[in-house]
Amino acid sequence: MGIVIDKNTRALVQGITGTQGSFHTKLMLEYGTKIVAGITPGKGGTEIHGVPIYDTVEEAQQKSSADASIIFVPAAFAADAALEALENGIKKVVIITEHIPIKDAVGLMAIAKQAKATIVGPNTPGIVTPGECKLGIMPAHIFKSGGVGMVSRSGTLTYEIAAGLTRNNHGQSTCLGLGGDPITGLNFIDTLKMFASDHQTKAVVLIGEIGGNLEELAAKYIADQKYPKPVVAFIAGRSAPSGKRMGHAGAIVTGKTGTAESKIEAFRKAGVSVAEKPNDVSDLLTKLI
Amino acid sequence: MKLFEYEAKTILAKYGIPTPQGGLATSASQAKEVASKLKPPVVIKAQVLVAGRGKAGGILFASSAEEAETAANKLLNVQIKGIPVKSIWIEEKIQIKRELYFGITTDRFNQSYVAIASAAGGMEIEEIAAKTPEKVIKLLINPEYGFRSFHARQMATKMGYAGNQISELGKVLERLYCIGMDYDAELIEMNPLVETVDGKFAAADTRIILDDNALFRHQEYKKRLLEGESELSPQELEAMKNDLAYVKLDGNIGVIGNGAGLVMATLDTIQYYGGKPANFLDVGGGAPSEKTALALKIVLSDPNVRALFINILGGITRCDEVARGILEAKEKVGVTKPMVIRLVGTNEEEGKRILTNAGIHVLESMEEAAQRAVEISKQGDK
Numbered sequence: 061m062g063i064v065i066d067k068n069t070r071a072l073v074q075g076i077t078g079t080q081g082s083f084h085t086k087l088m089l090e091y092g093t094k095i096v097a098g099i100t101p102g103k104g105g106t107e108i109h110g111v112p113i114y115d116t117v118e119e120a121q122q123k124s125s126a127d128a129s130i131i132f133v134p135a136a137f138a139a140d141a142a143l144e145a146l147e148n149g150i151k152k153v154v155i156i157t158e159h160i161p162i163k164d165a166v167g168l169m170a171i172a173k174q175a176k177a178t179i180v181g182p183n184t185p186g187i188v189t190p191g192e193c194k195l196g197i198m199p200a201h202i203f204k205s206g207g208v209g210m211v212s213r214s215g216t217l218t219y220e221i222a223a224g225l226t227r228n229n230h231g232q233s234t235c236l237g238l239g240g241d242p243i244t245g246l247n248f249i250d251t252l253k254m255f256a257s258d259h260q261t262k263a264v265v266l267i268g269e270i271g272g273n274l275e276e277l278a279a280k281y282i283a284d285q286k287y288p289k290p291v292v293a294f295i296a297g298r299s300a301p302s303g304k305r306m307g308h309a310g311a312i313v314t315g316k317t318g319t320a321e322s323k324i325e326a327f328r329k330a331g332v333s334v335a336e337k338p339n340d341v342s343d344l345l346t347k348l349i
Numbered sequence: 350m351k352l353f354e355y356e357a358k359t360i361l362a363k364y365g366i367p368t369p370q371g372g373l374a375t376s377a378s379q380a381k382e383v384a385s386k387l388k389p390p391v392v393i394k395a396q397v398l399v400a401g402r403g404k405a406g407g408i409l410f411a412s413s414a415e416e417a418e419t420a421a422n423k424l425l426n427v428q429i430k431g432i433p434v435k436s437i438w439i440e441e442k443i444q445i446k447r448e449l450y451f452g453i454t455t456d457r458f459n460q461s462y463v464a465i466a467s468a469a470g471g472m473e474i475e476e477i478a479a480k481t482p483e484k485v486i487k488l489l490i491n492p493e494y495g496f497r498s499f500h501a502r503q504m505a506t507k508m509g510y511a512g513n514q515i516s517e518l519g520k521v522l523e524r525l526y527c528i529g530m531d532y533d534a535e536l537i538e539m540n541p542l543v544e545t546v547d548g549k550f551a552a553a554d555t556r557i558i559l560d561d562n563a564l565f566r567h568q569e570y571k572k573r574l575l576e577g578e579s580e581l582s583p584q585e586l587e588a589m590k591n592d593l594a595y596v597k598l599d600g601n602i603g604v605i606g607n608g609a610g611l612v613m614a615t616l617d618t619i620q621y622y623g624g625k626p627a628n629f630l631d632v633g634g635g636a637p638s639e640k641t642a643l644a645l646k647i648v649l650s651d652p653n654v655r656a657l658f659i660n661i662l663g664g665i666t667r668c669d670e671v672a673r674g675i676l677e678a679k680e681k682v683g684v685t686k687p688m689v690i691r692l693v694g695t696n697e698e699e700g701k702r703i704l705t706n707a708g709i710h711v712l713e714s715m716e717e718a719a720q721r722a723v724e725i726s727k728q729g730d731k
Contacts, residue, residue, distance in 0.1 A: 135562065136565060159562045160562060161562045161563035161566070162455055162533070162535055162560045162562070162563070163530065163533050163563065165460075166455070166461055166462060169460035169492075170461070170491070199694065201695075212610070214611070215608050216606075216607055216608025216610060216664065217608060217610030217613075217614050218610070219608075219611075219662055219664045220611055223662075240609055242455055242535075243460050244460075247457075247458065269609075269610055270613070272457040272458075273457070273458070296613035297613045298617045299598070299616040299619075299620040300613060300616070300629075301596070301598065303400070304596045304629075305561075305594075306596060306609055306612075306613050307594040307609025307612060307613070307629065309561070309562060310457070311609060311610075315473060315475045316475060317475065320617075336621060337614075337617075337618055337716060338614050338715065339714070339715070339716055
């Protein structure tokens with residue numbers, strides 16, 4: 061179980077021959093992920109780590125019938141790659157690439173909505189359902205299968221918190237990175253909905269950060285829906301000044317919008333436990349389940 | 350990337366949006382010359398990329414070219430919120446009947462651009478929304494067909510206009526949208542957008558922030574950012590050129606980490622234990638020794654730094670490589686400040702051994718390391 065991906069997921073890797081694409085294909089294969097084909101224009105007919113390479117997604121699909129794709133192509137061409145996947149019937153697309161222009165992301169998301177496809181990212185570490193499938197770049201050894209659903213806007217901070225959960229025997233159902241950009245495919249509410257109906261998920265850890273109001277909207281959703289599972293939140297960026305972009309394109313306080321305080325207050329009002337430090341997440345979770 | 354007012358107004362004029370007649374000057378005599386060709390009274394505006402420029406004394410008025418020269422001389426010799434004024438924009442003061450607002454920004458939840466208008470302008474849109482939310486008009490833009498003429502007319506009508514003014518105002522709104530899209534603006538606004546006494550519309554002030562990730566499509570601005578004037582500090586610029594994310598803060602604990610979220614959480618943890626971070630610096634994934642060296646150099650160029658806290662969570666990154674990188678970097682840069690290193694992940698033991706042998710103490714817990722860094726930063730305070 062878990063959400064979005066599982067042991068039956070058949071994935072393509074777009075940009076499979078690049079440094080990142082090739083390295084992580086190897087790690088995903090070692091994890092047990094079914095990588096059925098790779099795409100690099102001009103390298104069709106060859107293979108890498110035993111995975112056949114095609115020039116186009118169209119060709120790959122005739123042979124491999126994949127249902128997901130993970131994208132490692134450079135920012136200027138990443139939206140194009142995602143559209144290629146969508147047009148060829150792929151319904152789950154994970155975009156690892158960072159620095160995709162907002163305008164490109166906006167155009168892509170509109171088409172994904174029409175195609176009823178799920179986009180994870182851009183600028184995400186990806187998604188892992190421990191023990192079943194990993195479509196991403198996260199270190200596998202810090203996760204273990206269990207009942208905690210994790211959703212986050214950040215990579216290494218998620219690893220920090222996930223490692224803490226694993227140490228304390230809180231395994232994970234699925235761990236999903238939304239991505240650090242202002243415009244992403246899935247958001248907190250979409251993911252909370254999926255975790256709500258996933259039987260394996262018993263509690264949710266939500267890791268937010270400064271910028272935008274998606275955490276506030278998630279808090280409102282949790283309160284309005286009387287969310288059926290306990291939620292623990294952590295928000296990064298309490299010490300961030302206004303007007304400065306903190307590493308992620310989406311992590312910026314503009315005027316009074318997007319502050320950590322506003323998000324923390326919204327979650328507290330919604331009855332969500334908010335951790336003061338990354339390490340406290342695990343303890344809060346122990347109290348709730 | 351923030352554009353200067355003169356850059357933004359030049360773009361607006363190119364797209365046929367009326368803006369006050371004006372020109373740029375970098376000296377008082379040049380300012381006089383620009384002013385002599387304009388119809389007085391004129392406004393003299395410091396070209397600095399900070400908010401609240403007017404309140405900080407960056408905008409002056411003059412009723413003749415001579416007065417403009419004096420005003421320009423004054424502005425060119427002051428700092429506005431700590432920023433020296435290198436150029437000034439002189440423009441005709443327009444006769445305003447009504448101040449309005451129009452802007453386009455992104456809506457994260459709806460994954461689209463959103464147009465925002467208000468019949469009350471002149472202050473920050475957030476302030477308008479807080480004071481008179483009923484006056485704020487929002488329209489989500491469908492990315493498939495964009496912000497069309499009819500949308501613009503719809504908004505003009507909602508802003509309270511009728512007759513010919515609907516199309517007049519509509520044209521201005523539509524053109525601003527075109528600029529936003531053509532230039533990859535993450536924010537573009539006319540504030541105030543004004544209705545003049547003769548019933549026309551003009552952008553009295555305008556603000557454009559370009560999407561940094563799209564600068565590869567706008568080389569002239571990228572060049573200005575990297576080689577010319579910008580709102581970035583020298584350290585921020587150096588970091589940007591080398592694909593590091595650095596933000597200067599006002600504390601005394603220099604911070605380096607991998608991953609934006611982790612570094613933010615590190616700063617928060619330092620603050621939680623009563624310390625003050627001097628900066629945010631994300632070295633990103635992999636962190637080869639050259640990058641680590643550069644990161645150390647940038648962080649240490651801040652004279653306020655008393656202690657360094659390096660927080661590396663090597664997921665797939667190997668800790669032994671990181672450890673070697675830190676040692677090499679330490680050598681290259683000649684670090685004399687006390688360092689607290691937290692290093693966990695793949696090949697953690699080997700990484701720790703390398704650093705411990707070099708006399709550097711390595712901690713496992715981020716909290717413990719943060720507390721240690723805070724202690725060191727406070728030594729000598731008593």
